[in-house]
Amino acid sequence: PTRRLSSVQELATAVNKIAKAHREGHRKQRHLLLTAGISIVLGIGAISGMLIANWPLAQAHWRPPTTSSLASPWENSLGMKFVPVPHTDLLFSVWETRVRDFEQFFRADSAVLPNWRSGENDPRLQVEEALNPPRNLPPGAPPGPFTWRNPGPGFDQTPEHPVCGIGLIDARLFCAWLTWKERLEGRLRDTQRYRLPTDAEWSLAAGLRFEDDLPIGLLDITLPQLDPRAEANFAGIEAAGVQPWQNGHPTLPRRDLFPRTAPVGRFKVNPLGIHDLSGNLSEWTDTQVPESDSADGRTRAYILRGGSWASSSVQTCRLEGRQVDRFGRAKPTYGFRVVLDLDAAPPEPREMDAE
Numbered sequence: 001p002t003r004r005l006s007s008v009q010e011l012a013t014a015v016n017k018i019a020k021a022h023r024e025g026h027r028k029q030r031h032l033l034l035t036a037g038i039s040i041v042l043g044i045g046a047i048s049g050m051l052i053a054n055w056p057l058a059q060a061h062w063r064p065p066t067t068s069s070l071a072s073p074w075e076n077s078l079g080m081k082f083v084p085v086p087h088t089d090l091l092f093s094v095w096e097t098r099v100r101d102f103e104q105f106f107r108a109d110s111a112v113l114p115n116w117r118s119g120e121n122d123p124r125l126q127v128e129e130a131l132n133p134p135r136n137l138p139p140g141a142p143p144g145p146f147t148w149r150n151p152g153p154g155f156d157q158t159p160e161h162p163v164c165g166i167g168l169i170d171a172r173l174f175c176a177w178l179t180w181k182e183r184l185e186g187r188l189r190d191t192q193r194y195r196l197p198t199d200a201e202w203s204l205a206a207g208l209r210f211e212d213d214l215p216i217g218l219l220d221i222t223l224p225q226l227d228p229r230a231e232a233n234f235a236g237i238e239a240a241g242v243q244p245w246q247n248g249h250p251t252l253p254r255r256d257l258f259p260r261t262a263p264v265g266r267f268k269v270n271p272l273g274i275h276d277l278s279g280n281l282s283e284w285t286d287t288q289v290p291e292s293d294s295a296d297g298r299t300r301a302y303i304l305r306g307g308s309w310a311s312s313s314v315q316t317c318r319l320e321g322r323q324v325d326r327f328g329r330a331k332p333t334y335g336f337r338v339v340l341d342l343d344a345a346p347p348e349p350r351e352m353d354a355e
Contacts, residue, residue, distance in 0.1 A: 062187045065091055065340055070273045074340075077182055078104055082340055083273040085205050091340040092197070092205045094274050095264035096281055097174065100159035102148070102166070105174045108181075153332035160263040162276070162335045168284050168302055168327040171196055171336040178338070193344040196336060199287035199303045199322070206277045206305075206319045207270060231268045232279030233258050235312040252312050260309050260332075281335030282308045282316070282323055289324050300327050308333035 065082065068074035068091050073081040078101045082091035148157075148165040157164075175194040182188045197205065236252045242259040258266070265275050277283075282304040289301040304323040307316040310333045315321045325334075 062185075065188070065192065066342060073273065076178075076340075077185060077187060078178070080338065085201070085272060088201065088204060089341060089343040090197070090201060091342065092272070092274055093338045093340075094269070096162035096276055096283060096335050096337050097166075097171075098159065098264055099148070099157050099161050099163045102163040102174060103159070105177050108177060109173070148330075155260045155332075157261065158263060161261050162264055162281050164261060164281055164332050164335045165330045166284075166335060167330040168196075168286075168336075170330075171284050172286070174336075175338060188340075191342075191344055193341055194338050195341055195344075196284055196286040197339045199285045199305065201339065202277075202283070202285050202305045203319075205270075205272060205274055207272070208319060232256075232307075232317075233262045233267060233276070233309050234279045234307060234317050235310050239309070252317075258309065262309070277306050278317070278319060279307055279311065280309060282306055282311070282333055284334065284336045301325060302327050304334065 063074065065074045065076075068082055068084055070083055073083045073094060074091060075081050080097075080101060081094045083094055084090070085092055148163055153165040172195075175196060179188065179193040183190065183192075233256055234252055234254075236254045236256050238255050238257070239259045256262075262276075262280055264280075267276055267279070269275050270277060283306050285303045285305055287303045289303060301324050304325060305321075306319070307321065311317050316323060325331075
C-alpha cells in the first residue's frame with residue numbers, strides 16, 4: 001500500500017508538472033502573439049506616416065520629363081506637351097500657352113490672393129491699350145480696353161486658343177506657379193523649372209543659328225521676302241474685312257482660315273515638332289534689350305519673337321525678325337510660350353521689375 005500511494009503521488013506530481021508546463025506555453029504564446037500584433041500595428045503606422053509625410057514621393061509615378069522625345073512628347077499636369085531642343089537642357093512647349101492653361105493659374109491666383117490687383121491696373125485681366133490708344137477706328141469698332149478672358153481681347157477665344165493680352169510679368173508668374181504646383185505633386189525635381197525662353201533659345205527652337213552680334217531690333221535689315229504660301233497665321237486677305245486696322249494697315253497677298261488667332265496646333269509643325277513659331281501671337285522672351293532701362297525703370301524693354309495674326313511686314317513675319325516692347329505692355333497680339341529647364345540653377349536674386 002505504501003508503494004502504491006507513492007506511485008499515485010508521483011503520478012499526480014507529474015500531471016501537475018505537465019499541466020503547469022502547458023499553461024506556461026500558452027502564456028508565452030499569447031505574449032508572443034500580442035508582441036507581434038503590436039509590432040505589426042506600429043509598423044503599419046510608421047509606414048503610413050512616412051507615406052503621408054512624403055506624399056508627392058509616394059505618388060511619383062508620373063512619367064519623367066527627361067524621357068521626352070520628338071516621337072513621344074512629355075505631357076504636364078495641364079496637358080501641355082513638350083519636346084526637346086537638341087544641344088540644350090530644355091523642353092519647349094509645342095504650343096503657345098492656351099486660354100485653358102492660363103485660366104488654371106488665374107483661378108489659383110485669385111483663390112490665394114483675391115483681388116490683390118484690381119481695376120484698370122490689373123494685368124491679369126486688362127489689355128493695356130491705354131499705352132497705345134487706337135486711332136482712326138472705323139464706326140462701330142470696339143473701343144476697348146479688352147480682357148484676355150472670353151470674349152477675349154475684342155474677339156472670341158475658346159479654351160484651345162492661345163492666351164493673348166498678357167504682359168511679361170504675368171507670363172513669369174504663370175511659370176513660377178506651374179513650377180511650384182508640379183514640384184509639390186512630385187512631377188518635377190527641385191532642379192527643374194518652367195520659365196520663358198531667352199532670345200537665343202527661341203532661335204535654336206526655330207532652327208536658326210543665333211549670332212551674338214545680331215542687332216537686337218532687326219527692324220532695318222534686309223530679309224528675303226516672305227513666301228505668300230507660308231503656312232502660318234499672319235494678316236492675310238481674310239483679316240482685311242474684320243479688323244479695325246489703323247491707318248490702312250496692309251495685309252499679305254495670301255489667305256488663311258483665321259482672321260485673328262487660331263486654335264493651337266492648326267498649322268504645320270517645324271522639324272522639332274513645335275507649332276506656331278511663325279504667326280498666331282508674338283511671343284515674349286526673357287531677354288532684355290540692352291540699355292533700355294530708364295531711371296524709374298518704366299522703359300525696360302524685352303524682345304518678342306515670331307510675329308502674330310496682325311503681322312504683315314517682312315521684319316515681323318520671318319523667324320529672324322524681332323519686336324521690342326516694354327515689359328508691362330499687354331496687347332491682343334502678344335502671348336507666350338513656356339520652356340521646361342531640366343537642369344535649372346537656383347535663380348539669382350534680382351530687383352523686382354516694377355512699372
